[in-house]
Amino acid sequence: MERESMEFDVLIVGGGPAGLSAACRVKQLAQEAGEELEVCVVEKGSEIGAHILAGTVFEPTALNELFPDWKERGAPLNTPVTRDDIFLLKNQEKATKVPNAFVPKNMHNQGNYIISLGNLCRWLGEQAEELGVEVYPGFAADQTIVEDGQVKGIITGDMGVAADGSEKDGYMPGMELRAKYTLFTEGSRGHLGKRLIKDFKLDEGKDAQHYGIGIKELWDIDPAKHEPGLVVHTTGWPLSETGTTGGSFLYHLENGQVxxxxxxxxxxxxxxxxxxxxxxxxxxxxxxxxxxxxGKRVSYGARALTKGGYNALPKMSFPGGLLLGCDAGTLNSSKIKGSHTAMKSGLLGAEAVFEALKSGQTGEEITSFADRYENSWLYKELYDERNFGPAMHKFGNFIGGAIAFFEQNILRRSLPFTFRDLTPDYATMKPAAESKKVEYPKPDNKLTFDKLSSVFISNTNHAENQPVHLKLTDPDIPIKENLPKYNEPAQRYCPAGVYEVVEAEDGSGKKFQINAQNCVHCKTCDIKDPAQNITWVPPEGGGGPTYPNM
Structure with a gap:
């Protein structure tokens, strides 16, 4: 069967905050100029918002620019932050509250809101459609179309392919979606963005990119314990026991939920x-x-987040398109926020693309984007916080936090030099024999749970009998190399029980088993595998989690 083909002025890959903001802004600019532009958003989730997962304490800076009347339009920002509590956890029982005077100013959340980012994206999708954007959920972008050195669009994944590669009843080949410009806004570790960075050498001269894995639950709690607007952040235990950096959160949103x-x-x-x-x-x-x-646990999810910041941010323009939002890595980890920065990158991208189209450009690199970015508050925000991530990795949360406090509260600017972190995350793993074993308690099914029951309440679903979307470059590496050296860490870094080491049915020894139907699309395996042997590609469109109110 021949592929169908559709053409647009602007194609946007990914229905998250960056992509939807870009779509809305392009249409706004076109309407203001009295022009007609065909704009399309493709989203691999079953619906807009299905795969969106973030904290989320939301800073409305970019939303104010996109829709100054967002309150009148009914944007789902319902719970303003009322109080910040920050604790240093020493062990399972003890905690020290950090006085406000010693908290880096970026950790204060006055004027921000506790929201569901998924619900905000659903609302943004509605605004985009009202502006005339074509929004297509359930279509996974499988390949990038590159011709004559320019990106010309994408090809969506085939539908109805069996696990052995044969065509099932109802097979439909993917569509060619072509555009004058394509914006990639797939979120952290986007599989096409990853290829674009490599193929167009967008990260030359940059520090190694860094990531975190965010795991989150939504709970209904006792109304007597609920305090709408309370934001709690912690650092220290339990990660400190293994010398690992990171932090935790507990946010009280509306309706008795946290x-x-x-x-x-x-x-x-x-x-x-x-x-x-x-x-x-x-x-x-x-x-x-x-x-x-x-209380009662309502939902569960997990997602990687791009944390390298300014030092690792790749060049965001290339012939035929732009790489925006967390696909590039615009998160400000010192604020623990990336939604407002992703949205701003989408607005800047939209303005640059509209200007290019208005001047008659089609497919040439939009060199003006770099100037727009460097003259924006987004650039200043990321540049000023460029030392935060490297300092945390080099010195740990306590000294790293002290450096952040000195920059933000005392100097009120960044230090006149830059910390670097040049080692990629996959290369930091030590051999299992040299590492302290970690014993974890069994779940009590009241506060703590296992992976499979967690995946169940993420509403994760994949079509039966389809190809495994977690590709091994060398199928022998997990058992021959990763198991003896690292006790095959995929069994533990995956938050969904996708990877197991089991006994082979024929009694020949151990085998590496991939339970792809459990995958919540967090991308951790693609990032952390020490052999860089696992590549995440999109499953059939619409597969994966469907997060409610997350």
């Missing part, structure tokens, strides 16, 4: 560490237990 989560930096070195089980342990701490006991 978000609780843990971000584990993927620069960790101990292969015995399990971010999922570290998160379960966290909930046993008195500062979390006091809110969660007697």
């Amino acid at each position: 978000y609780v989560g843990l971000i584990t930096d993927l620069s960790y070195s101990n292969p015995h560490l399990s971010p999922f089980d570290e998160f379960q342990r966290l909930k046993l701490h008195t500062e979390f237990r006091k809110y969660l006991e007697g």
Whole structure:
């Protein structure tokens, strides 16, 4: 069957905050100029917002620029932050509250909101459609079309392919979606963005990119314990026991619900560490237990986040398109926020693309984007916080936090030099024999749970009998190399129980088993595998989690 083809002026890959903001802004500019532009957003999730997962304390800076009347339009920003509590956790029982005077100013959240980013994206999708954007959920971008050195669009994944590669009944080949310009906004570790960075050498001269794995749950709690607008952040235990950096959060949103989560930096070195089980342990701490006991877990999810910041940010323009939002890595980790920066990058991209189209450009590199970015508050924000991530990795949370406090509260600017972190996360793993074993308690099914029951409430679903979307470059590496050296860490760094080492049916020894149907699309395996042997590619469109209110 021949592929169908559609053409647009602007094609946007990914229905997150960056992509939807870009789509809305392009259409706004076109309407203001009295012009017609065909704009399309393709999203691999079953619906807009299905795959969106973030903390989220939201800074409305970019939303104010995109829709100054967002309150009148009914944007789902319902719970303003009322108080910030920050704790240093020493062990499962003890915590020291950090006085406000010693908290880096970026950790203060006055004027921000506790929101569901998924619901905000659903709302942004509605605004985009009202402006005339064509929004296509359930279509995974599988390949980039590159002709004559220019990106010309994407090809969506084939539908109805069996696990053995044969065509099932109802097979449909993917469509060619062509555009004058294509914006890639797939989120952290986007599989096409990853290829674009490599093929167009967008990261030349940059520091290694860094990531964290964020694991989050939504709980209904006792109304007597609920304090709408309370933001709690912690650092220290349990990650400190293995010398790992990261931090946790508990946010009180509306309707008697809280978000609780843990971000584990993927620069960790101990292969015995399990971010999922570290998160379960966290909930046993008195500062979390006091809110969660007697409550009910409603939803679960996990997602990688790009944390390298300014030092690792690749060039964002190339012939035929732009790389924006977390696909590039615009998150400000000192604020623990990336939604407002992703949205701003989308606005800047939209303005640059509209200007290029208006001047008659089609496919040439939009060199003006760099100037727009460097003259924006986004650039200043990321540049000023460029030392935060490297300082945390080099010196740990305590000294790294002290450096952040000195820059933000005392100097009120960055130090006149830059810390560097040149080692990629996959290269930090130490051999299992040289690392302390970590014992995790069994789940009590009240506060702590196992991976499979967690995946169940993420509403994860993949079509039966389709090709495994987690590709091994060399199928022998997990058992021959990773198992003896690292006790095959994929068993532990995956928060969804996708990877197992089991006995082969024929009795020949151990085998590496991939339970791809469990995958919540977090991308941790693509990032952390020490052999860089696992490549995440999109499954059939619409597959994966469907997060409610996350």
